[in-house]
Amino acid sequence: xxxxxxxxxxxxxxxxRLVIVMTGMGLLVLLLAGVAFWQSSQAVVEQLxxxxxxxxxxxxxxxxxxxxxxxxxxxxxxxxRLLGSFEDVEQARVYDAEGRVRFGYVREGVSASTVQFDxxxxxxxxxERGSAxxxxxxxxxxxxxxxLVIRFSLARQLAYLERFRxxxxxLLPALFLISLLVAVRLQRAFSAPIEELAGxxxxxxxxxxxxxxxxxxxxxxxxxLYEGFNAMLGMMSETRDALAxxxxxxxxxxxxxxxxxxxxxxxxxxxYANPAALExxxxxxxELTDRQVKDVxxxxxGEGEDVTGRLLSEVLEHQRPVSGSEExxxxxxxxxxxxxxxSAAPVVQEDRPTGAVLVLRDMHECWSLARELSWxxxxxxxxxLINRAEFERQLDLALENVRPSSPHVLLYLDLDQxxxxxxxxxxxxxDDLLRQLASILDxxxxxxxxxARLGGDEFAVLLQSCDLRTAWDIAERLRSAVxxxxxxxxxxxxxxxxxxxxxxxxxxxxxxxxxLAAADMACYAAKDSGRxxxxxxxxxxxxxQRHYGEVQWVxxxxxxxEKDRFELFMQRIARTVAADERDDALHFEVxxxxxxxxxxxxxxxxxxxxxxxxxxxxxxxxxxxxHVLERLASWPQDGFAMCAINLSGHTVADxxxxxxxxxxxxxxxxxADRLCFEITETVAVSDLARAREFIEACRDMGCRFALDDFxxxxxxxxxxxxxxxxxxxxxxxxxxxxxxxxxxxxxxRSINEIGHVMGMQxxxxxxxxxxxxxRLVRMGVxxxxxxxxxxxxxxPSRPGGRVILWPGRRPIP
Numbered sequence: 001x002x003x004x005x006x007x008x009x010x011x012x013x014x015x016x017r018l019v020i021v022m023t024g025m026g027l028l029v030l031l032l033a034g035v036a037f038w039q040s041s042q043a044v045v046e047q048l049x050x051x052x053x054x055x056x057x058x059x060x061x062x063x064x065x066x067x068x069x070x071x072x073x074x075x076x077x078x079x080x081r082l083l084g085s086f087e088d089v090e091q092a093r094v095y096d097a098e099g100r101v102r103f104g105y106v107r108e109g110v111s112a113s114t115v116q117f118d119x120x121x122x123x124x125x126x127x128e129r130g131s132a133x134x135x136x137x138x139x140x141x142x143x144x145x146x147x148l149v150i151r152f153s154l155a156r157q158l159a160y161l162e163r164f165r166x167x168x169x170x171l172l173p174a175l176f177l178i179s180l181l182v183a184v185r186l187q188r189a190f191s192a193p194i195e196e197l198a199g200x201x202x203x204x205x206x207x208x209x210x211x212x213x214x215x216x217x218x219x220x221x222x223x224x225l226y227e228g229f230n231a232m233l234g235m236m237s238e239t240r241d242a243l244a245x246x247x248x249x250x251x252x253x254x255x256x257x258x259x260x261x262x263x264x265x266x267x268x269x270x271x272y273a274n275p276a277a278l279e280x281x282x283x284x285x286x287e288l289t290d291r292q293v294k295d296v297x298x299x300x301x302g303e304g305e306d307v308t309g310r311l312l313s314e315v316l317e318h319q320r321p322v323s324g325s326e327e328x329x330x331x332x333x334x335x336x337x338x339x340x341x342x343s344a345a346p347v348v349q350e351d352r353p354t355g356a357v358l359v360l361r362d363m364h365e366c367w368s369l370a371r372e373l374s375w376x377x378x379x380x381x382x383x384x385l386i387n388r389a390e391f392e393r394q395l396d397l398a399l400e401n402v403r404p405s406s407p408h409v410l411l412y413l414d415l416d417q418x419x420x421x422x423x424x425x426x427x428x429x430x431d432d433l434l435r436q437l438a439s440i441l442d443x444x445x446x447x448x449x450x451x452a453r454l455g456g457d458e459f460a461v462l463l464q465s466c467d468l469r470t471a472w473d474i475a476e477r478l479r480s481a482v483x484x485x486x487x488x489x490x491x492x493x494x495x496x497x498x499x500x501x502x503x504x505x506x507x508x509x510x511x512x513x514x515x516l517a518a519a520d521m522a523c524y525a526a527k528d529s530g531r532x533x534x535x536x537x538x539x540x541x542x543x544x545q546r547h548y549g550e551v552q553w554v555x556x557x558x559x560x561x562e563k564d565r566f567e568l569f570m571q572r573i574a575r576t577v578a579a580d581e582r583d584d585a586l587h588f589e590v591x592x593x594x595x596x597x598x599x600x601x602x603x604x605x606x607x608x609x610x611x612x613x614x615x616x617x618x619x620x621x622x623x624x625x626x627h628v629l630e631r632l633a634s635w636p637q638d639g640f641a642m643c644a645i646n647l648s649g650h651t652v653a654d655x656x657x658x659x660x661x662x663x664x665x666x667x668x669x670x671x672a673d674r675l676c677f678e679i680t681e682t683v684a685v686s687d688l689a690r691a692r693e694f695i696e697a698c699r700d701m702g703c704r705f706a707l708d709d710f711x712x713x714x715x716x717x718x719x720x721x722x723x724x725x726x727x728x729x730x731x732x733x734x735x736x737x738x739x740x741x742x743x744x745x746x747x748x749r750s751i752n753e754i755g756h757v758m759g760m761q762x763x764x765x766x767x768x769x770x771x772x773x774x775r776l777v778r779m780g781v782x783x784x785x786x787x788x789x790x791x792x793x794x795x796p797s798r799p800g801g802r803v804i805l806w807p808g809r810r811p812i813p
Contacts, residue, residue, distance in 0.1 A: 023180055033172070044164075048157045049125050053134040056086055056150060064094055064148060065140045068102060076103050088153040090131065093117075094138075095147040102146070117149060130154050193222045197229060210237035260360040266353055268293050268316055280362060293358065299329045299342060311342060315356045321345040331360070339363040380453040382431055383438035391452035391460055395512055398464055399505065407506035408464050409471035412519035413441075413478065415457035416497040416531045421487065423688040429489040437496075440485060444477045460519070468504060468536075475500050475534045483532060497532035499523055504536075553610035556596070561619050565595040568627060572790035573644070573763060576777045585641035589678070589785065590628050591792050592620065608648075617648035618657065626664055631797050633668035644676040644706060649683035652694050661698065672702035676727065680708045684723055695724055706763065711751050721758065728755040730781070732766030739771050745779075752781050 060082045067075040083089050083105045092105040095117055106112045118135070125134040136148045193216065200212055210233050216226045254261060260277035264270055270288045278285060281296065288296060299308045307329065314320045322344040331338045343359040378390035386394070398408050415437070422430040434457065441459070442451050450462040461478070463471050482498040501522025503515055518537045526535035560566055569591040594602040611617040625645060632643060651657050665672055677698060684691040684707060695705050706727035707720075711734055730751050734744040748764065755762045764776045767786030776784055 027176065029179070033175075045154070045157045045161055046125065046127070048160070049127065049132045049134070049154065052088070052152065052157075053125060053132075053136065053150065056083075056089065056152070057136050057138075057148060059086075061138065061140070064138055065145050068094065068096060068138070068145050071102060079103070080105050086152070088156060089150060090153055091151040093149045095149070097144055097146050099147070113151065117147065119147070122147060127154065130158060193226070197225070200229070204233065210234075210240060258362075260362070262288075262293060262297075262358040262360070263347070263355060264293050264316070264358070265355040266316065268312055268356075270296065271355065277360065280360065297331060297358075297360075299331055299340070300337075301329060311344065312356075315344040315346055315358075316353075319346045319348075319353055339366075383435055383453050385438055385442070385459075386450065386452045388452065388454045391450065391454065391462070392512060392516075394450055395462060395515065398462060399508070399510060399512060399515070402505055402508055402510070404506050406465045407467070407504055408462060409466050409468065410503045410505060410515055410519050411461040411463065411471070411475050411478070412501040412503070412516075412523045413459040413461070414499050414501075414523050414527065415482070416499060416527070417494070418457035418496070419687060421489070421494050421496075424494075425489045425492055426689075429487075432489070433487050433494075433496075436487065437482065437485065440481050441478050444481055445474065449474070471502065471504075472534070472536075475502055479532065479534060499526035499531050500534045501526055502534055502536045553607050554616050557594070557607060557611055557616045557620065560594050561623055566620065566623055566627075567593045567595065567601070568624065568631070568795040569593055569792040570795045571785060571792040573642075573783050573785045574789045575783055576773075576781060586639065587642045587644075587783070588640065588790075589644040590624060590646070590795060592624050612648050612650065615650055618651045618654055621645075621647055621651040622657070622660060625661065628795070629664050629668040629670045631795060632670045632674075634797055640674065642674055642676050642704070644678050646678045646708065647683075649680070649687070652679055652683055653687060653690055658694065658697050661703075662701065665701070672698075673704070676704040676706055678706045678708040678729065681710050681731075688722060692722060692724070699724060709765075711747060720754070725760060727763050727783070728752075728760050729763045729765055729785075732786075735764045735766045735772065735776070735786075736768065738775055739769070745775070748776070748781070749779055752779055756780070 060079060063075070063079050063082060067079050079094075083092050084107065089105070090107050090110045091112055094102045094104070096102050099117055099119065101117075122135045122137050125132055130153065131151055132154050133149065133151045136150070137144060138146045138148055196214065200214060204210060204212060212233065213230050214226045216223055254274040255276075257274060258276055260280045261272075261274040262270055262277055263272040269290050270293055271290075273281075273283075273285055273288050278288070281288070283296075294308050294312055297308055298306065299311065300306050311322050314322055322342060329340055329342055331340045339362075341361045341363050343361075344356055346353050347355045347357055378386055380387045395410070402408055418430065418433070421433055434453070438451075438453065438459075445451055445461065446463075448464055449466075450464070452460050452462075454460050461474075463474060466474075479498055479500055482496055485496055487494045487496060501519045501524070503518045503522060505515055522535045522537035525537075526533050529535060570588045571591060573587040573589060575587070592604055594604075594607055596602055608617070608620075611620055628643065628645060632640070665675075679691065679695075699705065704727070705725040706729050707723060707725045708729045709731045710728045711731040728751060730748055734747045734751075736744075738744050738748055752762045761782040763783040763785060764781045765785050767773050767776065767784045767788045769788050772786075773784050773788055
């Protein structure tokens with residue numbers, strides 16, 4: 001009951017509350033005023049009675065004293081007359097000082113009442129039944145003579161009191177009405193601003209109009225409240241506009257984000273989904289709202305494990321974020337698997353979790369691209385075969401599982417005459433040849449065999465769990481397929497061949513380096529044996545040690561380059577018959593030696609083959625060119641006529657080396673026409689187009705060229721007319737025994753004559769005896785070089801000066 005009353009009171013408007021309170025207070029005040037008036041009226045009656053008693057006593061006091069002193073009839077009659085003159089006196093008695101009645105008075109028509117004298121009540125007044133009885137002491141000049149007891153009527157006082165009460169009865173309702181009117185007026189004054197505020201609040205709430213403003217002339221708390229309300233509406237309007245702008249921006253941002261965004265509450269129910277999520281999930285927002293996210297998203301790993309519950313538990317229960325970079329998940333959508341990444345984080349407001357935000361990224365393109373990149377990283381882009389890195393990885397796995405009872409076999413294939421196709425028809429033809437051969441050879445292999453392109457025209461096949469006989473049959477099929485293949489390009493037809501090196505892998509102690517080195521040696525052995533054949537590696541431990549030693553030269557060469565442990569030597573080239581003054585000037589070839597860690601001088605035949613085979617020769621060539629030009633820059637202009645510098649095949653094939661030559665010549669200012677670059681016949685023939693391009697570019701600067709070791713292959717004559725060289729250096733294998741071998745003499749004579757016919761000068765190497773020199777002079781060879789002419793010596797800083805070691809300037813990289 002109490003709660004109901006309190007609830008009803010809470011629902012009462014402020015106006016009604018004010019009216020009730022103020023009316024109640026008015027009634028209370030009137031009631032208290034009535035009680036006060038009633039009590040005061042009693043006191044007034046008592047006071048009037050006392051005043052009347054004193055008035056009567058004063059009027060008859062002397063006569064009463066005289067009657068007490070002399071109680072003659074005349075005195076008593078006089079007293080009666082005086083008492084009778086007071087209309088309200090009904091009865092009186094006079095007592096002497098001892099309390100004896102001396103005489104009395106009773107008004108006619110009034111019944112006498114027995115009044116007991118009690119000295120203790122002197123000075124008191126009793127009021128009862130419309131009459132008052134008073135006891136007074138009679139004194140004269142402060143001498144007591146007796147007592148007077150008077151009973152008189154209170155009709156006059158009671159009439160006054162009755163009139164006062166009627167006046168109060170009429171006045172109190174009037175006052176109540178006045179107070180009610182005042183209360184209503186006051187409640188209007190107080191409640192009207194509050195009602196106006198409440199009404200404005202409802203209007204703002206219903207209409208959302210924050211432009212409303214209240215006005216008042218009040219300068220009190222009401223005015224402050226109105227001003228605060230207007231300021232609050234202004235702030236709310238600004239906040240609403242800011243929120244609307246932020247919301248619009250947020251909606252635009254969420255709509256522009258390509259990732260799918262879902263927002264859930266603490267129970268995992270979806271509360272929001274951006275347009276990308278709706279499109280990706282192919283759902284309407286109404287279909288997703290309030291649904292459990294685990295009923296919408298079904299995420300699995302690549303192994304098929306359902307991880308939806310675990311991921312949601314991490315975010316919603318444990319309040320831990322989930323990173324999208326951890327793994328690719330697969331979302332089931334309409335029976336298909338979509339690769340996605342999931343990022344999720346708890347949403348915390350005021351230190352209290354309120355839900356989570358989930359971001360799904362469609363990883364189909366990235367996943368496809370990653371698979372494509374992964375495939376490209378493991379495969380050769382030209383042929384589609386696995387590349388060298390992947391082949392080596394698979395070879396490592398095979399080596400881990402090798403058993404003597406189940407050996408593997410590695411085939412190393414190197415195409416013969418592939419350079420001819422490239423040089424004749426261009427690289428497009430070479431690429432097409434490799435693609436066709438890769439397709440043909442792949443069909444000759446078993447399903448379990450691993451076929452790879454290692455680079456250039458080199459291929460490898462790993463025959464797993466294969467005996468030697470089967471491996472040989474497969475290798476022969478591959479060789480035969482290449483031999484039977486005819487490559488046609490732009491009306492050119494080419495016959496091809498392949499050299500195959502075979503290595504049996506039957507020991508778990510074999511390493512990848514051992515296997516590849518053995519296969520490389522077997523392949524070179526096949527080429528040295530005449531090409532177009534298969535060679536089974538049966539080398540000893542010493543062969544492997546020797547090959548490993550060649551590999552070790554690479555690191556030694558790199559260290560020598562870094563520490564400038566190379567030294568330059570020179571060997572003069574002499575003119576057999578001087579044609580002009582320049583022929584008598586200094587012609588020489590630059591030779592290079594290497595100092596080892598102990599300071600010993602190492603000849604070029606020990607380290608240059610390894611440098612050329614393993615790609616370190618360009619670094620040596622750059623070092624030699626830079627340091628030679630630096631020394632020649634300090635020579636006088638007529639100090640030499642020609643300086644010959646050897647270049648390796650890798651250097652000629654390096655497109656950046658031409659710019660290096662230009663920069664070195666420009667740096668030191670050595671005349672280009674005094675430089676002669678020597679390239680071997682093998683280098684020139686192996687990549688004829690590149691060699692010709694390099695030679696022509698250097699000749700345009702003024703440099704000259706010599707074809708070194710010419711005659712080591714009779715096929716050289718077919719290419720000689722396409723090489724714009726200035727000198728032919730006859731291979732020393734023909735010159736060394738020229739005097740004693742008629743065939744060598746015929747070879748030298750033929751080369752010399754062909755060179756002269758083509759306008760080239762000839763140089764004979766390895767001239768070790770004066771007899772050899774004389775024979776060469778009679779043949780008409782232009783230049784001679786060898787120990788019989790000049791023993792190599794360190795290249796000085798100046799002609800005839802002492803050797804100055806490299807001062808520390810670094811080569812241009």
